[in-house]
Amino acid sequence: xxxxxxxxxxxxxxxxxxxxxxxxxxxxxxxxxxxxxxxxxxxxxxxxxxxxxxxxxxxxxxxxxxxxxxxxxxxxxxxxxxxxxxxxxxxxxxxxxxxxxxxxxxxxxxxxxxxxxxxxxxxxxxxxxxxxxxxxxxxxxxxxxxxxxxxxxxxxxxxxxxxxxxxxxxxxxxxxxxxxxxxxxxxxxxxxxxxxxxxxxxxxxxxxxxxxxxxxxxxxxxxxxxxxxxxxxxxxxxxxxxxxxxxxxxxxxxxxxxxxxxxxxxxxxxxxxxxxxxxxxxxxxxxxxxxxxxxxxxxxxxxxxxxxxxxxxxxxxxxxxxxxxxxxxxxxxxxxxxxxxxxxxxxxxxxxxxxxxxxxxxxxxxxxxxxxxxxxxxxxxxxxxxxxxxxxxxxxxxxxxxxxxxxxxxxxxxxxxxxxxxxxxxxxxxxxxxxxxxxxxxxxxxxxxxxxxxxxxxxxxxxxxxxxxxxxxxxxxxxxxxxxxxxxxxxxxxxxxxxxxxxxxxxxxxxxxxxxxxxxxxxxxxxxxxxxxxxxxxxxxxxxxxxxxxxxxxxxxxxxxxxxxxxxxxxxxxxxxxxxxxxxxxxxxxxxxxxxxxxxxxxxxxxxxxxxxxxxxxxxxxxxxxxxxxxxxxxxxxxxxxxxxxxxxxxxxxxxxxxxxxxxxxxxxxxxxxxxxxxxxxxxxxxxxxxxxxxxxxxxxxxxxxxxxxxxxxxxxxxxxxxxxxxxxxxxxxxxxxxxxxxxxxxxxxxxxxxxxxxxxxxxxxxxxxxxxxxxxxxxxxxxx
Amino acid sequence: xxxxxxxxxxxxxxxxxxxxxxxxxxxxxxxxxxxxxxxxxxxxxxxxxxxxxxxxxxxxxxxxxxxxxxxxxxxxxxxxxxxxxxxxxxxxxxxxxxxxxxxxxxxxxxxxxxxxxxxxxxxxxxxxxxxxxxxxxxx
Numbered sequence: 001x002x003x004x005x006x007x008x009x010x011x012x013x014x015x016x017x018x019x020x021x022x023x024x025x026x027x028x029x030x031x032x033x034x035x036x037x038x039x040x041x042x043x044x045x046x047x048x049x050x051x052x053x054x055x056x057x058x059x060x061x062x063x064x065x066x067x068x069x070x071x072x073x074x075x076x077x078x079x080x081x082x083x084x085x086x087x088x089x090x091x092x093x094x095x096x097x098x099x100x101x102x103x104x105x106x107x108x109x110x111x112x113x114x115x116x117x118x119x120x121x122x123x124x125x126x127x128x129x130x131x132x133x134x135x136x137x138x139x140x141x142x143x144x145x146x147x148x149x150x151x152x153x154x155x156x157x158x159x160x161x162x163x164x165x166x167x168x169x170x171x172x173x174x175x176x177x178x179x180x181x182x183x184x185x186x187x188x189x190x191x192x193x194x195x196x197x198x199x200x201x202x203x204x205x206x207x208x209x210x211x212x213x214x215x216x217x218x219x220x221x222x223x224x225x226x227x228x229x230x231x232x233x234x235x236x237x238x239x240x241x242x243x244x245x246x247x248x249x250x251x252x253x254x255x256x257x258x259x260x261x262x263x264x265x266x267x268x269x270x271x272x273x274x275x276x277x278x279x280x281x282x283x284x285x286x287x288x289x290x291x292x293x294x295x296x297x298x299x300x301x302x303x304x305x306x307x308x309x310x311x312x313x314x315x316x317x318x319x320x321x322x323x324x325x326x327x328x329x330x331x332x333x334x335x336x337x338x339x340x341x342x343x344x345x346x347x348x349x350x351x352x353x354x355x356x357x358x359x360x361x362x363x364x365x366x367x368x369x370x371x372x373x374x375x376x377x378x379x380x381x382x383x384x385x386x387x388x389x390x391x392x393x394x395x396x397x398x399x400x401x402x403x404x405x406x407x408x409x410x411x412x413x414x415x416x417x418x419x420x421x422x423x424x425x426x427x428x429x430x431x432x433x434x435x436x437x438x439x440x441x442x443x444x445x446x447x448x449x450x451x452x453x454x455x456x457x458x459x460x461x462x463x464x465x466x467x468x469x470x471x472x473x474x475x476x477x478x479x480x481x482x483x484x485x486x487x488x489x490x491x492x493x494x495x496x497x498x499x500x501x502x503x504x505x506x507x508x509x510x511x512x513x514x515x516x517x518x519x520x521x522x523x524x525x526x527x528x529x530x531x532x533x534x535x536x537x538x539x540x541x542x543x544x545x546x547x548x549x550x551x552x553x554x555x556x557x558x559x560x561x562x563x564x565x566x567x568x569x570x571x572x573x574x575x576x577x578x579x580x581x582x583x584x585x586x587x588x589x590x591x592x593x594x595x596x597x598x599x600x601x602x603x604x605x606x607x608x609x610x611x612x613x614x615x616x617x618x619x620x621x622x623x624x625x626x627x628x629x630x631x632x633x634x635x636x637x638x639x640x641x642x643x644x645x646x647x648x649x650x651x652x653x654x655x656x657x658x659x660x661x662x663x664x665x666x667x668x669x670x671x672x673x674x675x676x677x678x679x680x681x682x683x684x685x686x687x688x689x690x691x692x693x694x695x696x697x698x699x700x701x702x703x704x705x706x707x708x709x710x711x712x713x714x715x716x717x718x719x720x721x722x723x724x725x726x727x728x729x730x731x732x733x734x735x736x737x738x739x740x741x742x743x744x745x746x747x748x749x750x751x752x753x754x755x756x757x758x759x760x761x762x763x764x765x766x767x768x769x770x771x772x773x774x775x776x777x778x779x780x781x782x783x784x785x
Numbered sequence: 786x787x788x789x790x791x792x793x794x795x796x797x798x799x800x801x802x803x804x805x806x807x808x809x810x811x812x813x814x815x816x817x818x819x820x821x822x823x824x825x826x827x828x829x830x831x832x833x834x835x836x837x838x839x840x841x842x843x844x845x846x847x848x849x850x851x852x853x854x855x856x857x858x859x860x861x862x863x864x865x866x867x868x869x870x871x872x873x874x875x876x877x878x879x880x881x882x883x884x885x886x887x888x889x890x891x892x893x894x895x896x897x898x899x900x901x902x903x904x905x906x907x908x909x910x911x912x913x914x915x916x917x918x919x920x921x922x923x924x
Contacts, residue, residue, distance in 0.1 A: 646817040654825035661832050665918035725879060728815035736900045740877040744862055747906040751855045754910030761917045
């Protein structure tokens with residue numbers, strides 16, 4: 001119960017965010033941060049029991065018949081993520097209070113970020129598949145809102161759309177993958193599924209399920225070639241970047257990979273695909289980040305690289321690789337969150353975040369500089385910091401004698417070395433050196449701004465110093481949950497001589513070299529990447545443009561805007577449907593016997609009907625044709641009456657009358673020529689279609705009446721109409737009682753048709769050109785009208 | 786259409802047809818008739834009145850917009866179906882009461898109000914189409 005409340009707390013806070021901000025301005029952050037802080041404390045209170053290998057579960061039945069539930073499941077993996085989300089979330093809300101101070105839509109921003117927080121929290125604690133998927137898509141939608149927050153700029157709108165298309169599309173793949181898992185195992189809950197991995201791995205559908213789920217995870221976690229949305233998402237305000245790209249959004253894919261490791265892992269496909277894509281992403285990410293001069297973009301590409309590293313480690317699938325992934329994930333969340341916030345402070349206070357235009361800020365912003373330095377030391381993986389543990393464990397896991405191990409070790413060393421260089425470029429370049437004139441006079445930001453980075457960077461140091469405690473409560477339970485068996489993470493911050501330390505030293509040396517020659521490296525990398533040609537970002541644009549072109553081409557073919565084409569197509573299709581199946585399957589009716597006992601008056605009405613039809617065809621004037629059509633219809637109505645269907649004939653009379661009236665009225669409206677001027681050839685073609693339709697209906701009716709008539713329904717209605725429904729008129733009783741729901745649908749259609757026709761009549765061509773309103777919610781009312 | 790005879794006869798014809806349409810609607814449960822056909826008769830009655838006296842006269846006489854009548858009818862039909870929910874039986878189950886009015890037992894049913902709903906929808910929709918078509922372009 002309390003768990004549910006803690007899960008819903010961010011959503012509740014989002015509801016009150018706007019009014020609170022209107023009342024208290026940016027100080028509302030202090031109140032709003034209470035929501036994630038409370039959740040954080042609640043989750044933290046479970047640390048001891050989770051560390052002892054217990055789990056917290058609960059939930060409610062949702063659709064019991066489908067075995068769907070709203071249920072949560074908190075083990076070491078979920079708990080670590082929940083703590084990161086709520087903990088960093090608390091700091092981000094405070095940071096946003098300072099960063100967005102005075103922004104007219106600050107309340108909306110708080111609401112969005114809290115909504116996102118709630119969705120993300122839901123993803124990591126979900127037990128049932130459906131709940132996971134719903135929250136997963138919610139994070140896509142809320143991140144769309146956050147990235148497009150600055151919606152007046154086209155770049156922000158494009159980035160938001162791109163993120164939604166890529167991650168939302170990946171979400172659909174994930175749904176398909178989860179449905180596969182459900183079908184293979186018959187299980188809808190992750191907590192049960194992780195013990196049934198063998199069942200899934202042995203299934204012939206394993207590969208399909210794996211590829212679909214990887215599609216979901218890789219798009220969410222920005223793996224190459226789906227990474228374009230991540231750097232573009234830097235269009236969002238910095239608190240969003242700091243939150244989405246440190247602990248949350250992009251880690252959701254990694255979370256799911258780790259979560260499903262016991263189910264999908266330990267197979268060749270898993271151990272090939274993940275390290276391959278992860279390794280490419282790591283290298284591409286670091287290379288791309290090297291060419292950037294924008295602090296946020298440099299960090300964004302290293303985020304992408306870090307995600308690649310995590311996916312690579314997950315795919316390695318050894319116990320040490322998993323431990324390394326765990327350590328690196330936590331370390332990355334802390335230092336990347338801090339560095340993003342630092343970049344935001346620099347941008348906020350100095351007015352630019354272009355690293356070539358910054359320098360010498362250390363005396364103006366000492367606290368920020370300190371936080372940046374601590375975070376960079378952790379990111380660079382220097383001793384005493386948590387990042388160091390992660391890097392040692394990574395090398396411990398990867399290093400080995402065979403070719404595969406050496407290849408990936410080399411990838412990791414290059415990636416880490418470049419990230420080392422970027423870390424110090426972000427943390428040192430703006431602060432050291434000669435003071436450079438910045439657009440704004442730089443000074444230290446308020447406490448709301450520097451609190452977050454200081455806490456996160458400090459945690460990176462403390463977690464490294466007190467690593468045994470961190471391992472006991474965070475790393476070991478998390479690794480155990482991923483491996484589905486008890487695991488002890490023991491890596492300590494004291495350097496041990498050995499292969500990992502050697503690799504670390506190489507990494508640091510290489511990183512320092514790149515840092516020293518950063519400007520040259522940047523130019524070199526720019527040339528290299530430009531030589532490669534356009535990347536997936538351009539491909540996305542081309543894809544969207546192609547999609548729009550394709551759909552408008554299809555629309556032009558399907559809806560040319562000519563009524564006669566639509567009508568002809570419809571009736572040709574009717575004729576084909578009626579005529580082709582009986583001919584193909586030899587189901588044509590037998591020729592009926594010539595009736596012998598037709599009465600004289602029946603002949604008369606038949607003749608009237610025939611005369612009506614002839615008159616329609618020969619009429620020189622449209623109005624005459626319409627009336628003649630009415631005569632033909634009346635004659636048929638009389639025939640219905642003679643054959644004992646008074647209700648039908650009654651209705652037919654009225655329908656014919658009204659048809660004539662309405663058709664005549666339409667004629668006067670349309671201002672057509674009084675007579676028909678179609679060329680002979682077209683008349684013949686239209687006539688052929690009409691005859692084919694008539695013939696088709698005749699054959700259908702003949703066939704229907706020649707079959708043996710099952711009169712059980714007739715008997716039922718005759719027997720029960722009076723008894724059950726108190727009505728003697730069987731037809732009407734069927735309409736209003738036995739099949740009343742059908743009638744309800746039909747009258748709704750009649751009503752809607754009336755509305756539609758009214759709307760059509762009101763539209764005059766030329767007088768109103770429909771102009772789509774700009775859907776800018778902040779535009780003054782009536783502007784686009 | 787504005788012949789003297791037609792203009793003289795039209796109001797009486799319209800009134801007669803509307804009375805007849807209600808008669809047809811109410812007898813529908815036991816004899817040929819019902820909401821749909823009744824509605825069509827009433828709609829043609831309004832069409833006749835409109836041809837004789839013009840659209841404005843019909844709109845005045847109807848008081849409500851024809852589509853509002855149709856909407857009310859749809860609402861009545863839905864509500865008639867929903868009443869059964871309060872009696873704990875499935876949607877659209879016919880419920881009957883037999884009050885005595887002036888000493889005569891009058892069977893009333895949700896089925897009947899449903900049929901009246903059908904009648905109103907048909908009258909409203911068809912009339913609205915016909916009137917919109919009859920109206921001159923300046924409307």
